[in-house]
Amino acid sequence: MRFEIPKHGSRTSWGTTWPETSTNKVVNLFAPRPRLRVLTALVDADVLVGNDTPWSQDYLLSGLLTHPYSWYEPTVNHFLATAEVYVLLAEADRAGALTVLDFQSEPQCWRTFDQRTLKPDAFAKIGLVLPDGRRVKGSFFIEVDRANQYGAKIAGKIPQYLAYYQHHQLAGTATVLPRQVVFLAPDTGRVRYLERLIAKQSEGRRLFGVGLLDDPVTALTKS
Incomplete structure (x- = not known):
């Protein structure tokens, strides 16, 4: 897995060790699960702006230490694939x-409409x-x-x-929408499966595209 830190900011991390005593309240919260001894948090350095703000290091660590952790590997792998x-x-x-004019991952890429939230992956x-020398640009939702x-x-x-698209068409704001929703699949078999799902739509089929995750x-x- 390769990862490049975006140019607009730097990142920093810090670690903390869970208390070892079994009488500690935090440890008791994790009793049904394997004991987590070390937690490392990776955050944008820009949010560590002081202890008097909601995004200070002390505030973030306090929240992590007082809430049970959960490890959901498919979600982690999903985030890595998006990266x-x-x-x-x-x-x-x-x-x-x-x-690349812009790239947003979750939750920055989410869009709210009609009291609902659309949640693309990117x-x-x-x-x-x-x-011919012409310059063009396009935006996309990515699944x-x-x-x-x-x-x-x-x-x-x-x-x-x-x-989501119909909502903006009715509101007269469709011109600012991404041109297409692109599903990125791990292999050609999955590409064909997704293409069949899209083909079943009676309308809006041209709104969707399918490609390979590694390309x-x-x-x-091509969209």
Whole structure:
């Protein structure tokens, strides 16, 4: 796994050790689970602005020490896969294949509408120079698909996006929307599965695209 720290900020981490005594209240919260001895938090350095703010180091550590931890590996792997998408786009930017104008991961990429929240995995805005010299740009919602959802759960994402776009069309704000929702799948078999789901839609099929997770550049530039 490769990861590049964004240019706009730096990151810092700190660690803390759980108390060893079994009489400690914090440890008792974790009794049903394996004891977690060391926790390392990775945060943007810009948020560590002082102990009198909600984002101070002391405040964050206090919250971590007073709430039971939970480890959900599929979610961790999902976040790592999303980070890898960003790295691949950044490498293409460095090589001159495109320009990454914006990239947002969760929850920054979420969008609220009609008292609902749309939760894509990422949002990307890229710029391209066409063979004739014209410069174009496009933005996309990205769904990182790791082939661990089937049936109604994955199919239910499609009407959520359709509702979001229809809401903005009725509101007259459709011109500011991402041009497409791109599903990135781990293999060609999963690509075909997602394409079949999209083909079943009676409307809005052109709103969705499918590509390979290890080649997001092609998936976005062909859209």
